[in-house]
Amino acid sequence: MKKSVVLCGLSGSGKTTVGKILAEKLGWFFIDTDQLVEDTTSMDIPKIFQIYGEEGFRQFEKQMVEKVCKLQNVVISIGAGAVTKNENVDLLKKNCVVVFLNAPIDILVARLENDSSRPLLNSANTSEKRNKLEVLQKQREPIYRQIADITVDASLQPEKIAREIARKLESYGLEERNLDIEGEIITVKTQTTSYNVRIGYNITKDSVIDFLKKRMPSKVAVVTNPLLNQIIAKKMVEELNKEGIESYVILIEDSEERKSPETLFKIIDEFAKFGLDRESFVVAVGGGVIGDVTGFAAAIYMRGIKWIYVPTTMLAQVDSSIGGKVAVNYGEKKNFLGSFHQPSFVVTDTKFLEILPNEIFTEGLAEVVKSAVIDGKKFFNYLAQNVSKILERDPKVVFDVVSFCVKLKGKIVEQDEKDLGLRMVLNLGHTFGHAIEACLNYQISHAKAVSVGLVLETMLSHLMGYADLSTKDRIENVLNSLGLPTSPRQIELSSVRDLLKYMKFDKKAARGKLRFTIPFKIGDVRVIECDPSEVKNLIEQMEGVLS
Numbered sequence: 001m002k003k004s005v006v007l008c009g010l011s012g013s014g015k016t017t018v019g020k021i022l023a024e025k026l027g028w029f030f031i032d033t034d035q036l037v038e039d040t041t042s043m044d045i046p047k048i049f050q051i052y053g054e055e056g057f058r059q060f061e062k063q064m065v066e067k068v069c070k071l072q073n074v075v076i077s078i079g080a081g082a083v084t085k086n087e088n089v090d091l092l093k094k095n096c097v098v099v100f101l102n103a104p105i106d107i108l109v110a111r112l113e114n115d116s117s118r119p120l121l122n123s124a125n126t127s128e129k130r131n132k133l134e135v136l137q138k139q140r141e142p143i144y145r146q147i148a149d150i151t152v153d154a155s156l157q158p159e160k161i162a163r164e165i166a167r168k169l170e171s172y173g174l175e176e177r178n179l180d181i182e183g184e185i186i187t188v189k190t191q192t193t194s195y196n197v198r199i200g201y202n203i204t205k206d207s208v209i210d211f212l213k214k215r216m217p218s219k220v221a222v223v224t225n226p227l228l229n230q231i232i233a234k235k236m237v238e239e240l241n242k243e244g245i246e247s248y249v250i251l252i253e254d255s256e257e258r259k260s261p262e263t264l265f266k267i268i269d270e271f272a273k274f275g276l277d278r279e280s281f282v283v284a285v286g287g288g289v290i291g292d293v294t295g296f297a298a299a300i301y302m303r304g305i306k307w308i309y310v311p312t313t314m315l316a317q318v319d320s321s322i323g324g325k326v327a328v329n330y331g332e333k334k335n336f337l338g339s340f341h342q343p344s345f346v347v348t349d350t351k352f353l354e355i356l357p358n359e360i361f362t363e364g365l366a367e368v369v370k371s372a373v374i375d376g377k378k379f380f381n382y383l384a385q386n387v388s389k390i391l392e393r394d395p396k397v398v399f400d401v402v403s404f405c406v407k408l409k410g411k412i413v414e415q416d417e418k419d420l421g422l423r424m425v426l427n428l429g430h431t432f433g434h435a436i437e438a439c440l441n442y443q444i445s446h447a448k449a450v451s452v453g454l455v456l457e458t459m460l461s462h463l464m465g466y467a468d469l470s471t472k473d474r475i476e477n478v479l480n481s482l483g484l485p486t487s488p489r490q491i492e493l494s495s496v497r498d499l500l501k502y503m504k505f506d507k508k509a510a511r512g513k514l515r516f517t518i519p520f521k522i523g524d525v526r527v528i529e530c531d532p533s534e535v536k537n538l539i540e541q542m543e544g545v546l547s
C-alpha cells in the first residue's frame with residue numbers, strides 16, 4: 001500500500017515549493033531529502049559536492065530516501081537526481097504515490113536564473129545553464145515519466161498545482177488529515193515538583209510556545225534529530241525567536257548507539273556554546289533516546305536546568321516521557337548513568353504517531369499491554385477488543401490508549417518518584433526483558449524483549465503457584481494479535497537458562513537476591529524476591545514446558 005507522496009521533476013519544477021503547500025493542505029508533515037542531507041551533514045549542498053563529489057552526495061541522498069520511505073502520511077520532495085539510483089526508484093515506487101512536476105525548460109531556466117544552490121547547474125551565463133539542464137532532462141525525464149502515478153503541469157501557480165495534486169490523490173485513498181480530537185491535561189504531582197502532560201492532536205508548536213512565553217526564559221535550546229527538525233523543531237525555534245526568546249536547535253543522531261556519554265557531552269558543550277544559564281529552558285523533541293539523553297544533560301548542566309519533553313514515538317508517549325528517569329548507556333550497560341529529573345511540561349502530540357514506521361509504532365505496544373496487565377481487566381479488555389483499530393492507528397483509539405497509559409504511570413510515579421517501592425510494578429516483563437536484550441547482545445528491540453519477558457514472567461508466576469494458565473494465555477493472545485513475539489523461539493533465544501547470569505546484573509537485584517515483578521492475575525501485579533538457585537529451578541521447569 002502506498003502511504004506517502006513523493007514529488008519528482010527537474011530542478012526548478014517546484015518540488016520543494018509545491019511540496020510544502022501540499023503538505024499544509026493535507027495536514028501532513030513535509031520532508032525534503034535535500035534539507036535532510038544538509039541537516040545530517042551540517043553542510044550545504046554545494047559544500048557537500050565540493051568535498052565528496054556528486055557520488056558522495058548520492059550516497060547521503062540514498063540514505064535519506066531509505067529513511068523517509070519507511071514513514072507514512074508524509075509529503076516528500078526529493079532532489080532532481082535522486083531517480084538516477086535504481087534503489088531509490090524501487091523504494092519510492094513501492095511506498096509512495098509518485099507525482100511528476102512537468103514544466104518547460106524555459107520556465108525552469110527563468111526560475112533558477114539567480115540560484116547558486118544547485119552545483120550541477122552552476123554556470124557563468126544563462127545559455128550554459130540551459131544547456132546543462134537540457135542534458136539532465138534527456139537523462140531524467142524518461143525516468144520521471146516512467147515512475148509517475150500522477151503528472152501535473154508545473155508551470156501553473158504553486159497553490160494551483162498543490163490543489164490539483166490533492167484532488168488527484170483522493171483516488172489513491174490519500175486524503176486530508178485534520179482531525180478534531182479534544183485534548184486533555186494530566187497533572188503529575190511528585191514529592192519534588194508538579195507538572196502538566198498535555199495530550200492532544202497537532203498541538204506541539206502552540207503548546208510549547210505558549211508555555212515558554214509565560215515564563216520568558218533567558219534562552220532556549222531545542223534538541224532533536226534532522227527529520228524532526230524539518231517537521232517541527234525548526235519552525236518552533238523560528239517562532240520563539242520572533243517572540244523575542246533567543247532559541248537554537250541542537251541536532252543529534254538518535255540511534256541506540258548514540259545514547260552515550262559522548263552524545264551527552266556534545267549536548268552539554270552546545271548548551272555552553274549558546275550560553276544557556278540557570279534561567280534557560282531545554283526542549284527535547286524525539287523518541288526515548290533523545291528524551292533520556294537530553295533530560296540527563298538538563299539534569300546535570302549547572303546542577304540542573306528546566307526542560308520540556310515532546311515525545312514523538314509510541315514508546316516514549318506511553319512510557320518514558322512520564323516519571324523523569326533520564327540516562328545514558330555506559331559501555332555495555334544500558335541506562336547505567338542517570339538521574340531523576342522531572343520535566344516542567346510534557347507535550348504528547350499523537351499526530352507524530354501517524355508517520356511512524358510500523359515497527360516503531362508496535363514497539364510502544366508492549367509497554368501498553370504491560371500497563372493494562374498492571375491496571376486491570378477494564379483496560380485490558382478494551383485493548384483486546386480494539387486490536388485492529390490500534391493497528392490501523394485509529395486516532396481516537398490511539399488517543400485513548402496513550403491517555404490511559406499516561407494517567408496510570410503518572411499515578412504510580414506520584415506515589416513513588418524514586419523507584420523505591422510501588423514504581424517497581426512498572427518493571428513487569430522487564431527482569432526477563434532486560435536479560436533477553438543483554439543475552440542477545442542488544443540485537444533485539446526493547447519491545448520484543450519485554451513482550452517475551454511478560455509471557456515468561458507470567459509462566460514463572462504460574463510455576464510458583466500464583467497465576468493460572470488462563471492469565472498467561474490471555475496476555476499471550478493480546479501480544480500476539482498486536483504482532484509482538486511471545487516465545488523464545490520467535491526471537492531466536494535458544495536457551496532461557498542463559499538469561500539467569502544477566503539477571504544478576506539487573507539494577508533491581510540487591511544483596512544477592514533477584515527481584516521480579518510478576519502478575520498474580522490481570523490487575524494484581526506484585527514484586528517478589530527470589531534466590532538465584534530457586535529461579536534456576538523454575539527456569540528449568542519452564543524449559544520443560546516450552547520444549
Ligand SMILES: Nc1ncnc2c1ncn2[C@@H]1O[C@H](COP(=O)(O)OP(=O)(O)O)[C@@H](O)[C@H]1O
Pocket residue numbers: 009010011012013014015016017018077111112154155156157158161
Ligand atoms: N509553480 C511555480 N511558479 C512560480 N515559481 C515557482 C513555482 N515553483 C517553484 N517556483 C520557484 O522556483 C524556484 C525553484 O523552486 P523549488 O521549489 O526549489 O524547485 P525544486 O525543489 O523542484 O528544485 C524557487 O525560487 C521557487 O520560488
Ligand SMILES: O=C(O)C1=C[C@@H](OP(=O)(O)O)[C@@H](O)[C@H](O)C1
Pocket residue numbers: 009010011012015016034045078079080081082117118119120136
Ligand atoms: O539535479 C540534481 O542532481 C540535484 C538537484 C538538487 O535538488 P533540486 O531538484 O531541488 O534542485 C540537489 O539534490 C542537488 O543539487 C543535486
Ligand SMILES: [Mg+2]
Pocket residue numbers: 015016032034077078079
Ligand atoms: Mg528542491
Ligand SMILES: [Zn+2]
Pocket residue numbers: 319367430446450
Ligand atoms: Zn520498557
